[in-house]
Each structure stands twice: as structure tokens, then as C-alpha cells.
Amino acid sequence: MAIQTKIVSRPELNLWEKLYIPQVVQGIEITAGHFFRNLSLHILHRFGLLRHLRAAVTLQWPEEWRPLAPRSRTRHRLTKREDGSPRCVACMMCETVCPARCIYIQAEEHPDPNIEKRPKSFVIDLGKCVYCGFCVEACPEDAIRMDTQILDIAAYSREGMVLDMQELLNPKSARILSTK
């Protein structure tokens, strides 16, 4: 099949545009309009007026945080039963599905005969995690979720990025940072 080419013609400028000056004036009109609108809004904000109109799109991180969508995948947490023990039954589904192989679970027998197993240790290495959310999808018990809205994950060492079960059950923001 012959290659179809579409010839796009250059837009011809009319005389008004070629003069350039009207265009310059138009441009300055736009920028100056923004300038005066934002400047007066900034001044009004100082006096506590019209606060609902934003004068700038800038978010002043870290004082001001960008609101996250509820469905965005953030740091993991393990959900709990009513008595506070983890819901996880150590079925290893998440460990199996994890494409980054960053979940490490050790199972042990659950004291309650109705429940087969429980995790003895449950470790996620966030340094490897790719935040794909497969672990959440795979879990048959709704025991792992990624809805903590914690994004400020940083550490001074690779070991620092490893979360143990204690931390996963009680997620705290910026814990990793504070413990190096």
C-alpha cells in the first residue's frame, strides 16, 4: 500500500498579524491582565478577602499539600481485625503476585482453630516496590491496602526502606525519615 502523506500547509498570516504590533499588544494585554488580576487577589488575600479565589496555582509544599485522589496508590498498610490482630492469613498470594518480589512473609499457626495461619513476620521492602497495587488486588482477605496517603517515603539507607509488620499495621507518616 502506498504511503499516504498529508500535506499540511503553513498557516498564512494576514496583514494584521504580519504587522506584529497588534499581536504584541494583544499578548501584553493577556499577561498584564493576569498580572493585575493576580496582584489584586494577592493584596486582597492579605486582608482576608476573596480567599476562595486562588491567585496562583503554586502549592507551597511542604506547608501545603496537594490533595490526593482517594484511589491513588500510596504506602501500604495491613488492615486489622476487631481485636487488633492483622487480618492477613499468610496465604502468600501477594508475595507470589508481587512483580518486584519485595514482600517477605513468614507464616505461623494461628491460635484460633478457625483460622489456619497468620504472619509471623510481614516485611515489604519499599526500595524495590513499584507501587503496582497487585498485592492489594490479589489479597483474598482485604488484608493489605494502599490507602495511607503517605507519599513522603525516603530513607538514608536501603535498610531504612524496609517496613516491618509493626509499621505496616500502624502507618505513620515520615517514620522512615526520622529513624534513618
Added chain:
Amino acid sequence: MIATIFIQAILAGIVLFSVISFAALHTWLERKQSAVMQDRIGANRASIFGVRALGLFHPIADAIKMFMKEDYIPPFGDRFLHTLAPFLSMTFALVAFAAMPFGDILKMGDLEIPLQVAPINVGLLYIFAMMSMGVYGVILAGFSSNSNYAFLGGLRASSQMLAYEITLGATILGIVMIYGTLDLQEIARRQGDLLWGWFPKWGFFVQPLGLFLFLVAGIAETKRIPYDIPEGESEIVGYFVEYSGMKFGMFYFTDFLETILIACLTTVLFFGGWQVPYLNRAGFYFPWVEGGNIPVILIPHTMVVLLQVSAFVVKVCFFCWLFMTIRWTLPRFRYDQLMRLGWKIVFPLSLVNLLATAAVLLL
């Protein structure tokens, strides 16, 4: 004699201080104004003990940073010329302000102080001479860096500056013809005359095309967008590519000084300098009421001078704002477009303007 020298020294100090502070403030203005124009907030994190003051400490932080940086002189570059170039640029931009009238005569007792550092009767020529000397800084910077990029940048810059310098000169000839003097103080004073008995004879009204061409050429003279081919901060490296630290800062500073200089010139030549409409040495007068030039509202002399100086400052600030807005609105010209605009459009137009003015004056 001693008193005159003393007064001149004080005046020079005041002008130098205000011009330099205003230029430093320009870095703040540039950041903040561009931010507000683009719906941003702009640099506001530099703080002293938690006081941020709208980012006003950023110029200080800049200066500290530039002083701390390594002052690098490229090997095989010319040490002496390399160091000299930024000083030349900045000095010539600064001394040009000496001839700028920022107020009428201030009377203190029986002393009459003209508010102008150097009352030269060819002030306009002097300023233009100093502005042309600024090209030396640019050429030397490009030449002494021993870098092809800087060299080409210097050539680009000097050809642009020369091209627009000529236009700049041709555009103001109309003003010179109308007011019949090269003395800036006198030009400012004559703009207080009235047209048809009621309209202040400001330059922009008698020379609209002249004003327009002057702005076009003047912005080119400041080497800022849309004429920033000499620098081309991010893409085509310019003549100060081999400069670092405060020497680079001085080139940057020169741009701001030139912006202020062009703003001052526009004010003096086209917007009446320190003139406030219908204000003469004794107070406000209203020519259309009975009695003509006799002031209706009397104002003490110091207040009049203060009003005039602040009028000058306000006008200059407005033009600085306008230049900044233009700088943050337009894209850069290509080099051939720039040269074509300069030689084929702006320059002939300024000659036409000159001829038209001459014809009108003759009739």
C-alpha cells in the same frame, strides 16, 4: 566652590545609591512579576529569622552566592581584559545616569540646586556616548574569554547594539528638533509648555511614532527578550559564557541598569520627566479658568520639588514595569529577523519620522 562640589557629591551619592538599589530590586521584581503574570508565587523562601518579606531577601542571597563562587578566568584568556570587561560595562551604564534630571531646581536658602548630578548642556549626547561605550564591555568580554562561543556571542551582541544605537539616535532627533535643545533638563522643562493653551506638550504627544520607535530600539539596547540574542540564556550561549561569580553578576546587573536607563530616558524625553501636569513652581494652575498661569492651589516649594521627584520615580517605575511585562510576554526574535527589523523597518521609519517632523516644523 567647595559647597558646590559637596552638593554635587551628595547628589551623585543619592543617584548612585538609588539606581543601584533599584537595579538590585529589579532581580526581585523580575522574579515576582514574572511569577504573578504566570499565576505562580515566585521565589519567597529566603528568610532572615523566619521573616520572608515577600522574598525581598533573595537579592541579598543572590549577592552572597555570587561572592562565594569561584572567580574563574579561562586559561589562555586575557586576564586583564577579562577582568576589565564587566567593570567597563557596569561603569558606563552607571555614569550615564549623571546627566539624568530627576527634578527641577531645589532652592535651599539662597542656594539653587538643579536636581541633576551633572548639568551638562549636551546631556543627551553624553548619555548616548556612554551607552555606546557599553559595547566595549561586551566586545571585550567575548574577545578575552578565548572561547569561540563567547566570541561569536560578543560579535552578535555588538552588531545588535550598534544597529539599534543608530536607530535610537535617529528616533530622538525629532524630540531634539521640537524642543530645540540637547539639554535633558531643558527638554524636561519645555515639556511643561502648553499646546493650544491647555494640553501639556509632552513628547509622546508630539512624537508618537518617535516614542514607539524609541521603545523598540531601547529595549533592543537593554539586550533583554525579545532581543536577547546576545545572551540567549539557555540556548545560544552569549558573550559572558566564560564568566562566573560576581563578574557574571555585574553583566546581569548592567542589563538591569540599562533597563532603568532606558526607562529614565523614555520618561524624560517623552513623558515630561519630572513634570506633573498643571504644576508650576508655585502650585497647581488651571489654564482653562480665568487668569491663566496664576496658580490656584498654592504649594510650598519643597512640596513641589518632592511632587516632581516622585512623579519622575513613578513614571520610571511604570516603564520598568512595562519593559518587564514585554520581556515576559514575547518570544525571542531570530537573528535575521532582528537585523531586518533594525535596519529595514525601524531605522527607515525613524528617518521618515525625522523628515516628517522637520517638514511640520518648517511649515
